[in-house]
Amino acid sequence: MGLLNSTNKTMGRKAKPAHVVMEKKMEATKEIKPVTNKIKIGHVHMSGCTGCLVSLADNSMGLIKILDDYADLVYCLTLADVRNIPEMDVALVEGSVCIQDKGSVEDIKETRKKSKIVVALGSCASYGNITRFSRGGQHNQPQHESFLPIGDIIDVDVYIPGCPPSPELIRNVAVMAYLLLEGDEDQKVLAGKYLKPLMDLAKRGTTGCFCDLMNDVINQGLCMGCGTCAASCPVRAITLEFGKPQGERDLCVKCGSCYGACPRSFFNLDVIPEFESISEIIAGALKEGESDD
Amino acid sequence: MIEDPYFGKYISCVSARSTDREILKKAQDGGIATTLMVFALEEGMIDGTIVAGEGDRPWEPEPIVAMTREDILKGRGTKYSISPQISWLKEATRSFGLDKVGVTGVCCQIQAVRKAQLYPINMRDVPGKVAFTVGLFCMENFPYKSLQSIVEDHAAQSLGSVKRMDITKGKFWVYTERGDVATLPLKATHKYEQPGCHVCLDYVSNLADISTGSVGSPDGWSTVFIRTKKGNEIWSKAVAAGMFETKPIEEVKPGLDLLRKIAKEKIDKNQKTIEERKTFGVNKALRNPYA
Ligand SMILES: Cc1cc2nc3c(=O)[nH]c(=O)nc-3n(C[C@H](O)[C@H](O)[C@H](O)COP(=O)(O)OP(=O)(O)OC[C@H]3O[C@@H](n4cnc5c(N)ncnc54)[C@H](O)[C@@H]3O)c2cc1C
Ligand code: SF4
Ligand code: SF4
Ligand code: SF4
Secondary structure (H helix, E strand, C coil), X not given: CHHHHHHHHHCCCCCCCHHHHHHCHHHHHCCCCCCCCCEEEEEEECECCCHHHHHHHCXXXXXXXXXXXXXXXXXXXXXXXXXXXXXXXXXXXXXXXXXXXXXXXXXXXXXXXXXXXXXXXXXXHXXXXXXXHCCCCCCCCCCCCCEECHHHXXXXXXXXXXXXXXXXXXXXXXXXXXXXXXXXXXXXHHHHHHHHHHHHHHHHCCCCCCHHHHHHHHCCCCCCCCCHHHHHCCCCCXXXXXXEEEECCCCCCCCCHHHHHCCXXXXXXXXXXXXXXXXXXXXXXXXXXXXXX | CEEECCCEEECEEEEEEECCHHHHHHCCCCCHHHHHHHHHHHCCXXXXXXXXXXCCCCCCEEEEEECCHHHHHCCCCCCCCCCCHHHHHHHHHCCCCCCCEEEEEEHHXXXXXXXXXXXXXXXXXXXXXXXXXXXXXXXXXXXXXXXXXXXXXXXXXXXXXXXXXXXXXXXXXXXXXXXXXXXXXXXXXXXXXXXXHHHCCCCCCCCCCEEEECCCCCCCCXXXXXXXXXXXXXXXXXXXXXXXXXXXXXXXXXXXXXXXXXXXXXXXXXXXXXXXXXXXXXXXXXXXXXX
16 A cells, blocks of 8 residues: 555655545645656657557547646657657557668667667557558558567567557556656556566567467466457457357457456456556546646 | 455445345345346446346356346346356447446456456556446356256256256255255366366455355345445445345354355465466476466
8 A cells, every 4th residue: 555655645645545545535636746857758650550649649638637747748750840769768669660661670779779668559569460461562662561560679668459559558558657767666666566567468479369368378277258358359359159268360460459458368466456546546647637837 | 444365455344135126036145236236227327237147048148238127137146157247348338338337247357347447458448437346256157068067967957947056055056947956065066167267366356346245144145345435335325225234244144254264265275276387387387367
């Protein structure tokens, strides 16, 4: 609980037992004085459909709050007029890398060099996803044929799988990245714990598939038939037969969502049981109309 | 807030029974799960809920998104087989257009809901739209073919003729429409359990808003843990509206001591399984989802 108290503190609240903070939320949020050390965030566009960026923007008021109080968007070709990749605390990379496109390869390497934390935003950056199916032959660059997830070119710190990644997960990672970089020791611990499974996914590999459920959940004797995988599949490739997932493997677009979402891929017992307080913290951090100016 | 190593966090715990006769007629225990969801629906706190309805084969559960009292009542009674409740979680917010989704399910399914809320991987809208969760106590579950073996081979009853099943007092009970009661020792059912249950570290749905089960309370009554702020709000309103009779848990038999004993048995056993998985092969471990 100490962890959570001090998180409330950075968000400007007095340290109180978590339940007291919750009860007095209306009162307490008035006390919010956001910390002024903003972090620098950038959106790096590789070969992706901009759906990930749209998801980021779909946090609407939450995004504005993040940009008001916690982060500056220092790079984003779609939204900000900056040409060269600047120094960043957190780079959110959308899309996979076309290895026949020199510019893209340079940009992704530059991104690694200039960023403290590289986040693969969405399934194309994490796993290749739909771009795995490319065979090239498209005007006006028919030779652009081979697309790799960014983790095959550079080291990646955090994965946010999803096609598109959900606005809420992007939001959570943004808040936690802020705490990791700007919070006090306890907050860094909380953020580290929250981000760890997403960092482990980044270490795990660059391929995503229904097969992951077979290899690492079902074959490992871990599946309990909850159906989460089916809910998370963007192309409805998964159905449950006799309480176990079956994948229509030709439908699978290799997005890796089902594995990440499965409660038996990872279930961190030091974070998820704190769902009530953590959700309150995130909601509190993003409450509208509480910014300093 | 009470924190217990085997019961998780909770605000209060009572023994209770629904006052709704129609619900009680087919409820497994005190009709808590069904009554709570009906109440939440009628009060506008949810606009639908996932329940385990009837599937194609007898006693094969199938998750449904229930948006009426009538449909919620289809969930009454425990079906001792896998009902992939969470497969409808995102769809409930989409095709069904629900803004306030209820979920009933066993411990691992409520865990799945909380993971989807904190780590919503391709679970857009789910974090904010889960409005109310009622979790069940759960020792283990059975694949459908296992249930068939237990009821048809061991208890020698045809599944189609079964009226009710129960696991209590160390036995698996099968009640038929014609009034037969067949029992078999739980020992005979263990080998049929779903393997994934053997790494499960939750017995009383620690992460639900409200969780309920039979153990701890007298027959026909349920043990109820009120856990979250939201759970507390709905429970208080429901009790005030006369939906439940309640008794202090300290005053009923067998009470929390038995519940704690059984919870400890499950969790200790499964902790041990997880430990053993580390040295399952020769220098090869089986995967640990909690590591
Ligand atoms: C597999 C399983 C194992 C259980 N093990 C225990 C135990 O060890 N100890 C204990 O005290 N209680 C256990 N229970 C809970 C108990 O059997 C009752 O379900 C619980 O007390 C609720 O009764 P009720 O009268 O309040 O619910 P009712 O009003 O009868 O409603 C039943 C509710 O259960 C849900 N449900 C039914 N079958 C399933 C299923 N297969 N999967 C998911 N949800 C389902 C329905 O959606 C409905 O909401 C278990 C339940 C299940 C499903
Ligand atoms: S999400 Fe995981 S545990 Fe649940 S049914 Fe799918 S594979 Fe099994
Ligand atoms: S089965 Fe579905 S969720 Fe899983 S990797 Fe394939 S497309 Fe993605
Ligand atoms: S024992 Fe655990 S894993 Fe198995 S069905 Fe029950 S809650 Fe789920």
